[in-house]
């Protein structure tokens with residue numbers, strides 16, 4: 001079975017088929033129902049549920065990611081509008097469980113109608129906590145996985161977040177669900193608890209209870225019905241994986257450093273606020289790319305300045321002393337924002353994208369700039385413009401930034417006047433013009449994902465031209481080298497935040513070209529530190545001299561491989 005990876009890992013255990021939460025009869029009324037008595041029993045159940053949530057919050061630690069999730073559930077269950085609705089239903093004669101689940105249904109619908117994907121997923125949390133109260137009111141036992149007889153992989157249609165919160169964590173080796181997305185509450189929880197988890201896995205609910213199963217999240221697969229004679233093959237894979245994980249965990253508190261002692265800056269690419277705790281957890285040097293598209297996508301309205309400010313401020317506080325590079329909105333191309341009603345284009349990657357939209361709609365950018373600037377007093381916040389192609393564009397963007405600063409000054413709102421501003425170098429013209437762009441900015445970050453596609457005129461999502469999309473090809477390496485060298489000459493910082501930075505061969509070639517600042521997805525942090533610890537910067541540099549004049553990707557790969565130590569994999 002195939003699914004969507006949520007939290008990495010592997011497991012080889014028996015499957016534990018999850019019981020589904022009871023579906024209550026929503027029409028159940030009682031003629032003799034006394035509204036006050038019904039509300040008394042509901043209030044008692046709510047009280048019990050809240051007490052339990054608070055105990056769990058204490059255990060999780062206030063302010064922790066998990067603690068915040070308990071807060072969300074508590075706010076929902078204590079919402080006066082929710083109680084009002086239940087009271088109304090109770091006076092219409094609905095029995096307690098029906099009143100609770102009907103009121104919950106109204107709230108769930110409200111959440112589901114929100115266009116923001118993260119918010120619409122909160123409907124599950126309402127359903128979850130309401131079901132728990134309904135079970136309590138009827139004195140029924142909620143499906144329980146708080147005591148599991150042995151290690152197992154939980155498999156089923158869905159898993160209520162609260163069931164997971166109270167689960168016998170010691171024995172949960174993995175989770176595989178038919179429902180759910182990356183942003184479902186249960187996914188967020190599983191990630192923060194670091195339980196290997198796969199969601200959207202069709203067939204997970206039909207697994208035979210107790211059947212030996214193998215889960216490999218990185219590969220996105222779940223195999224069940226493994227025969228005893230096959231067990232050793234899988235056990236070997238698990239063993240290898242465990243050894244690697246153990247080795248990787250050893251890098252958590254270490255700085256990123258090459259084998260010959262060169263200190264490398266390892267920054268994080270983050271796409272949503274939930275993952276902002278990870279860089280510190282993995283001992284990274286800050287956030288090199290905070291993508292802000294999540295604020296604009298899948299919703300009906302544009303985010304307000306205050307809404308954005310609250311998110312950036314919290315992010316800055318979480319990242320602390322380390323840099324937090326917030327990238328202004330990079331939409332268009334393959335990222336549609338419905339509420340902007342962008343025109344359908346023949347050639348979206350070549351069209352109306354990122355700063356091109358912002359320059360036509362300066363108010364859109366101004367709102368974001370004001371929010372970023374205001375957050376800059378809460379940490380080492382930096383701002384970065386994507387897709388800059390010309391000096392004229394950058395000047396216009398800086399003009400809008402000055403305007404935003406003037407507005408804030410006149411309103412008496414605080415911001416860091418010296419906040420660093422940079423650009424993504426992801427269009428070849430920006431590489432060519434870097435000598436002219438660099439004096440206007442403090443740093444650059446190479447967006448290799450786009451730089452590659454624009455160098456070869458090969459759509460990054462098109463399988464038919466995939467053969468052209470190769471970061472080992474000398475043409476793109478030449479552009480990267482030129483960017484690194486020009487930045488050094490201009491005295492500005494240079495990092496690379498495309499996927500290439502997290503690839504083992506990519507890292508080696510970048511090191512060879514002189515890059516010392518990598519920004520990678522947080523789940524690659526430890527393996528990147530491990531790879532760097534094996535590489536010698538001096539040996540790579542020797543290969544770097546020849547790479548610039550290589551003829552094709554095979555030749556560059558050969559040159560880089562020759563500089564790699566034997567244990568590099």
Ligand code: PEP
Nearest residue numbers: 426447448449450497498
């Ligand atoms: C890039 O282009 O390399 C990059 C990091 O930006 P995105 O993938 O968001 O376009």
Ligand code: MG
Nearest residue numbers: 426447449450
């Ligand atoms: Mg890009």
